[in-house]
Amino acid sequence: MASSICLRCLRRSLQSIESSHRAAFSTSASFSAAAPPKKQGAPGGTGARPPAAGERKALRKRIVLSNTNALQVEGLEDFTGDKLVRHEPGTVTLDKFRGQVLGLDDETVDALRALESFKSTQAWSLFRRPATLIRAETAQLANQLANAEGDGKEVSRMVIYGSPGSSRGSGKSVMLLQAHAMAFLKDWLVVHFPEAQDLTNAHTAYQPVTTPTGTIYIQTHYTAKLLANIARANQKLLSGLQLSQQHRLPIPVQANISLSRFVELGAQDPDLAWPIWQALWLELTTPSQSESKDGLQRPPVLVTMDGVDQAMRSSAYLDSETNPIHAHDLALPRHFMNLLSGQTKLPNGGMVLAATCDSNRAAASTMDHCLARISAIQNNAQPPHWDPFVAKDAKVEAALKDVQALKLPGLSKTEARGVMEYYARSGMFRHTVTEGMVSEKWTLAGSGIIGELERATIRARF
Structure with a gap:
């Protein structure tokens, strides 16, 4: 009896403990937190709106040209027109500024921004204001620009490329920007194709047009955008020029309309863009009649294309039989290639520049071979032989037949020191610039590749 009572008491005590243990960890429904109500039209109820059309692309391509946290560089000279004056045969004043950084004034910056240079x-967003290093190749371009304004109206046609394996970040796009700045300072008209890839990747509308030489494909919306860039960047120059010829256009146009207003008509309506583009080039390639103000005057023209390797092969567009369309059968790339090869003349002088892109390199074996051959001939070396097992692109070979090739090397140590001192004076490089420091960074940057030098100095802090 005693043992049974003890077991019964023990069982009751265990039940009371278990029930109290469960109660301590129970949760009443009245104290539960209610889920927040979903907002109408918001995916998943988070309240975040989907990005608008083109918003991601605009953010990705957003250009910031000023950093208020950077120091103002005292004594920074501007890149002005008087530095491009020829002071003796074969050289311009800009030669004296090699290895120095010069600032870009507001008017030039506005024009370069409109041109998408x-x-x-x-790294423009790291400094107080845009500025650029004057290197040996910059002075070389300045000399060629001066030759184009001489009595001979020389027209330089050149492809800028880098050394194999170290060409990324060598400054090819900045060389085009410097050429744009010099042309604006000289009152030239500047036309720039910011990315050849945008012409060949099948992301814009196109349509076939029959010409006496065959079928070409026009891109009306891209042409309208290009005309808008030209109108904004060259507004001051085009406002002082008038239409001088009668052109067959879809709409009536005032006889003495300014070229600025004429170009804007094409920028506003893609259906008018292509005929206005053709008429504009007829106007620009009309020879100036005399040096007097009464005669017809047309300025020299600078035409440039970045990432030209994308236009040296078949494009992503397809013809009516679903065959790839060669990039040179697209109207705008063909127009540029005709200028680059010299088939289309610039009677009032000018320059045609193309630059390859190694950040998004396209396979263009014919272009690579042609550039290597041209470079070898310029340096009195043995030209390379063509690989017989690789198909040669006759259109690319014809476009590069008579051009110059400028291989962009790394900076010299003097130029590297100049740009590092500018970094230090801006507060972006917090070290004393000594000969040892310059040699160290120059070596780590692959013998002065400016993109790597930038990465090893100012970008290493972020």
Whole structure:
């Protein structure tokens, strides 16, 4: 009896403990937190709106040209027109500024922005204001620009490329920007194709047009955008020029309309863009009649294309039989290639520049071979032989037949020191610039590749 009572008491005590243990960890429904109500039209009820059309692309390509946290560089000279004056045969004043950084004034910056010369991958946003290093190749371009204004109206046609394996970040796009700045300072008209890839990747509308030489494909919306860039960047120059010829256009146009207003008509309506583009080039390639103000005057023209390797092969567009369309059968790339090869003349002088892109390199074996051959001939070396097992692109070979090739090397140590001192004076490089420091960074940057030098100094802090 005693043992049974003890077991019964023990069982009751265990039940009371278990029930109290469960109660301590129970949760009443009245104290539960209610889920927040979903907002109408918001995916998943988070309240975040989907990005608008083109918003991601605009953010990715957003260009910032000023950093208020950077120091103002005292004594920074501007890149002005008087530095491009020829002071003796074969040289211009800009030669004296090699290895120095010069600032770009507001008017030039506005024109360069309208032309889309700045790249989002460049380090403009780290400094107080845009400035650029004057290197040996910059002075070389300045001399060629001066030759184009001489009595002979020389027209330089050149492809800028880098050394194999170290060409990324060598400054090819900045060389085009410097050429744009010099042309604006000289009152030239500047036309720039910011990315050849945008012409060949099948992301814009196109349509066939029959010409006496065959079928070409026009891109009306891209042409309208290009005309808008030209109108904004060259507004001051085009406002002082008038239409001088009668052109067959879809709409009536005032006889003495300014070229600025004429170009804007094409920028506003893609259906008018292509005929207005053709008429504009007829106007620009009309020879100036005399040096007097009464005669017809037309300025020299600078035409440039970045990432030209994308236009040296078949494009992503398809013809009516679903065959790839060669990039040179697209109207705008063909127009540029005709200028680059010299088939289309610039009677009032000018320059045609193309630059390859190694950040998004396209396979263009014929272009690579042609550039290597041209470079070898320029340096009195043995030209390379063509690989017989690789098909040669006759259209690309014809476009590069009579051009110059400028291989862009790394900076010299003097130029590297100049740009590092500018970094230090801006507060972006917090070290004393000594000969040892310059040699160290120059070596780590692959013998002065400016993109790597930038990465090893100012970008290493972020």
